[in-house]
Amino acid sequence: MADRTADIVAAARELLDTEGVPAVTMRRIAEKLGIRAPSLYKHLPDKGHVETALQTQCLTELAVALETVEADHPGDLLALALAYRRFAVGNPHLYRITRVIHRDALPEGVEYRAAMPLLRAVGGNMDVARAVWAFAHGMVVLELDDRFPPGADLDTAWRIGCEAFARTVTPGG
Amino acid sequence: MADRTADIVAAARELLDTEGVPAVTMRRIAEKLGIRAPSLYKHLPDKGHVETALQTQCLTELAVALETVEADHPGDLLALALAYRRFAVGNPHLYRITRVIHRDALPEGVEYRAAMPLLRAVGGNMDVARAVWAFAHGMVVLELDDRFPPGADLDTAWRIGCEAFARTVTPGG
DNA sequence: GAACACGGCTAACGTCGTTAGCCATATGAC
DNA sequence: GTCATATGGCTAACGACGTTAGCCGTGTTC
Structure with missing residues (x-):
């Protein structure tokens, strides 16, 4: 029933x-x-409806994961990035299914919610947030799609990227 | 014949x-x-053979595009990144088809060649090169997959990312 | 001239998403 | 209580997909 x-x-x-x-x-x-x-x-109506529902689950669960880390480590870009990676690696197929978003069919605000913790971590600068998101997304899909050579030190690459962007946000520190 | x-x-x-x-x-x-x-x-033998051939074309043509820019603007990370973007946006379907690489079937050195200009531009630091590659790849796939909101200022995001990594390579300048 | 490799062909298999149309059951109205 | 209808199953089938089996004409080679 x-x-x-x-x-x-x-x-x-x-x-x-x-x-x-x-x-x-x-x-x-x-x-x-x-x-x-x-x-x-x-x-x-069709299979697309199922995909949209799975995309909604992905974005929502990702948002929750990021919000949790944000609560524990406010303003910590590296912690946020590692949580992003952890989620993607822990849910590789789910993450992959959000490649082409059914934006019009998605519940209002779901995409926005997942993006907010990152935006807050970079001081509200939209342009920096997009760059950091691209970096994180790129690292994740390259890892999931096995594009890095075997044995590549991904931890270091993540750290270098996060530090570079952290310097952008707070040039002094 | x-x-x-x-x-x-x-x-x-x-x-x-x-x-x-x-x-x-x-x-x-x-x-x-x-x-x-x-x-x-x-x-x-199968369709995978065609896909591998197309992936080879993609990587080779990308390598040529990057090498050309490198010759004109040696050490210019932003110029290289913009060339990367130009190639991907100009060949969106071809770029997308390299998502899952048939690494074992690819001609030896093709992947390597496409990666070299970027590696040289960051002074040979493999970890930085991977981070920059992830950033560029992320920017490109997010753009191709329409993941950025309409009207997002991608030029600025590219510039911010490139400057952040350029600072990593040469902290002083 | 015979043997054979090459490179077409048709027919077909099992997969996919999806549609048409049938039917049993449960529900609600009178 | 009976009848109409909505619900939610079902089978059969369509047109796509990648791929295989097996047939056959043509051109080359000894």
Whole structure:
């Protein structure tokens, strides 16, 4: 009797987390629920709806993770960046699924919320925030996509980037 | 009588550039050559071979673009970064297709060559080079994937990032 | 002239997202 | 209590995808 749509998204999430993006098919989702694929369309219009729901989960959980770190280490850019990395590496498939955002279908403010802790950490400067975000996103996708050579010292690269941007925010310190 | 494999890759490249990733199917490639899809397998083992060839083209052309800028503006990190961006925005589908690299199938040294100009521009420091690469890659994929809000001042974000890393390389200047 | 490699072809398989249309059950109105 | 309707399953099927099996004409080579 509960909202079947939530069940569908939950099944998709489990497939995504345990088997990766290619496993998230309408037939596999249905199988997990003990029904057939066409029956899913009684509850949602298309697969894009499932993807949007997963993107919402990703952004929300990322926001929570960043807000938690922010509460413990206010203004600490490196701590925030490491939390960003930890989330992405801990949820690689989920992170990847937000590559092309269904912006119009996303709940209002979800994207904004995930961006706020970073913006606050750089003193509210939007341009710096975008640069730092790009750095963090770049580090994460390169790591997830195995683009760095084996044995690359990613911790150091993260530290160097964060320090460079921290100097931008507070030139003196 | 010419190498048919090259024709196949050229057809794939044209489809990629003009219609994007989803248009690059074995049937569409064959259609462009006036043959049927199964005939393609007389010349290559699978679609991955085509993708690898396109990735090689991407990395090589990117390397050439960066080397050209390097020759004109040696040591200029911002100029290099802007060239990186120009290449990606000018070849968005090609750039995107290098997300998951077929490293073992790529010609030896291709990846290395594309990375060298950047490494030289940061004085040979591998860790800094990785951080800068991540920043540039992040900026590019966020732009290509429409992740920045409309109207975001990306020029400024690029400049801020490059200046931050330039300060890392030469703390005094 | 025969053997063979090359490079086309059709038919087909199993996957995908999705649609059409059928049917059992549960619910609500009278 | 009966009947209408909405709900939520189902099967069959379509058109795409990558790929395989197997057939056949042509050109080259001994």
